[in-house]
Amino acid sequence: MAQITIVGAGIIGMATASILSRNHKVTIVAKNLPGDEPTIEWTSPWAGVSFIAGGCASAHEAKMQLDAFAELWRWSIAYPDSSIKQITIDDFHDDKTEEDIWWKDYMPEFRFLPPETFPQGAKIGTSYKSLILRPDIFLPWFRNKLEKSGVHFKRMELKSLSDARGLGHDILINATGFGSVTLQDVQDQDLEMVRGQTVVVKSSYNKLFMHDTGETYTYAIPRLDGTVVLGGTRQRDSVSPNVDWDLVRDIFKRINQHLPQHFSANPMDNNIIGHNVGLRPSRKSGVRIEKELRDGQKIVHAYGVAGGGYIFSFGIARAVRDLVEEFLFPSPEAKL
Numbered sequence: 001m002a003q004i005t006i007v008g009a010g011i012i013g014m015a016t017a018s019i020l021s022r023n024h025k026v027t028i029v030a031k032n033l034p035g036d037e038p039t040i041e042w043t044s045p046w047a048g049v050s051f052i053a054g055g056c057a058s059a060h061e062a063k064m065q066l067d068a069f070a071e072l073w074r075w076s077i078a079y080p081d082s083s084i085k086q087i088t089i090d091d092f093h094d095d096k097t098e099e100d101i102w103w104k105d106y107m108p109e110f111r112f113l114p115p116e117t118f119p120q121g122a123k124i125g126t127s128y129k130s131l132i133l134r135p136d137i138f139l140p141w142f143r144n145k146l147e148k149s150g151v152h153f154k155r156m157e158l159k160s161l162s163d164a165r166g167l168g169h170d171i172l173i174n175a176t177g178f179g180s181v182t183l184q185d186v187q188d189q190d191l192e193m194v195r196g197q198t199v200v201v202k203s204s205y206n207k208l209f210m211h212d213t214g215e216t217y218t219y220a221i222p223r224l225d226g227t228v229v230l231g232g233t234r235q236r237d238s239v240s241p242n243v244d245w246d247l248v249r250d251i252f253k254r255i256n257q258h259l260p261q262h263f264s265a266n267p268m269d270n271n272i273i274g275h276n277v278g279l280r281p282s283r284k285s286g287v288r289i290e291k292e293l294r295d296g297q298k299i300v301h302a303y304g305v306a307g308g309g310y311i312f313s314f315g316i317a318r319a320v321r322d323l324v325e326e327f328l329f330p331s332p333e334a335k336l
């Protein structure tokens with residue numbers, strides 16, 4: 001059993017703790033912890049959350065998504081109090097063909113939708129059983145689950161990963177999201193913050209909906225509790241935590257074009273109960289899952305998953321576990 005410290009208590013840090021704590025002693029240290037009032041300083045509390053398959057650059061990434069889906073699907077059955085629920089999605093794309101839909105063989109109840117159901121511009125439509133969850137319920141619940149299985153949480157802000165050297169671990173996991181821009185010995189220039197804004201309304205609408213044109217994407221995520229999250233937006237020129245009402249108006253305009261019987265184009269005609277503004281940790285060259293030996297400290301990096309932290313969660317965690325095992329049980333020819 002090794003001692004592992006994970007820096008970061010977002011979905012990536014906690015999913016990693018969930019996998020590693022089966023065989024190791026795990027402590028999570030982080031500036032922001034589940035249960036805190038959400039702030040713009042971290043991303044996980046602001047997510048939708050829906051599981052919409054896709055956006056994978058390789059077979060390895062697709063495998064990570066499927067690993068995460070399988071785990072979350074099991075949890076949706078085993079732990080109703082986690083807020084994870086099963087839901088049907090209608091998912092439309094302007095820039096995909098049938099060959100791109102790799103998840104057609106995996107997602108429950110998958111089928112292609114007939115063209116007459118497509119929104120304007122869409123080239124393909126699919127339907128399958130997927131998952132949603134509420135981060136405000138799920139994150140504290142997940143923390144509690146981990147604590148019960150022996151994972152310790154400690155509030156701590158690091159200036160650099162080398163600050164952690166005295167914590168007594170064998171291996172350090174860096175799951176700091178966009179914190180890896182400022183950590184002095186990481187300063188990842190490839191990482192950028194992509195601002196996302198959603199609006200939460202009261203509504204009985206109960207089907208997950210997505211239309212991705214390749215440039216913009218419009219979605220409705222029912223939380224199956226009489227509320228729905230509407231989006232989406234991607235902004236690279238702002239890190240403001242304040243609600244941008246131009247974006248709110250644009251979201252309602254787009255969602256009204258798709259689901260006019262459920263949502264009005266005029267924001268004031270909808271029953272708005274909240275807004276979410278978060279910064280996605282986006283890495284131009286893709287998520288960093290990599291081991292590094294630095295100043296005598298064994299580090300596994302796990303950050304930069306942009307808009308899919310939940311979708312990839314347990315898949316990334318398993319990839320991290322494999323690298324932890326490479327550190328613990330190196331093959332004779334390993335260089336690190």
Ligand SMILES: Cc1cc2nc3c(=O)[nH]c(=O)nc-3n(C[C@H](O)[C@H](O)[C@H](O)COP(=O)(O)OP(=O)(O)OC[C@H]3O[C@@H](n4cnc5c(N)ncnc54)[C@H](O)[C@@H]3O)c2cc1C
Binds near residue numbers: 007008046279280306
């Ligand atoms: C509007 C919006 C909607 C989204 N919808 C979805 C969705 O439907 N599905 C989906 O899968 N994803 C969605 N996402 C993306 C998802 O939220 C992110 O991919 C995910 O939260 C990233 O998690 P993380 O654990 O990497 O980072 P974070 O959640 O940011 O966690 C980072 C952790 O590291 C800690 N930390 C950082 N720096 C330091 C430091 N120096 N010292 C100590 N601790 C530090 C922080 O305190 C925090 O605990 C959405 C995002 C947004 C903004």
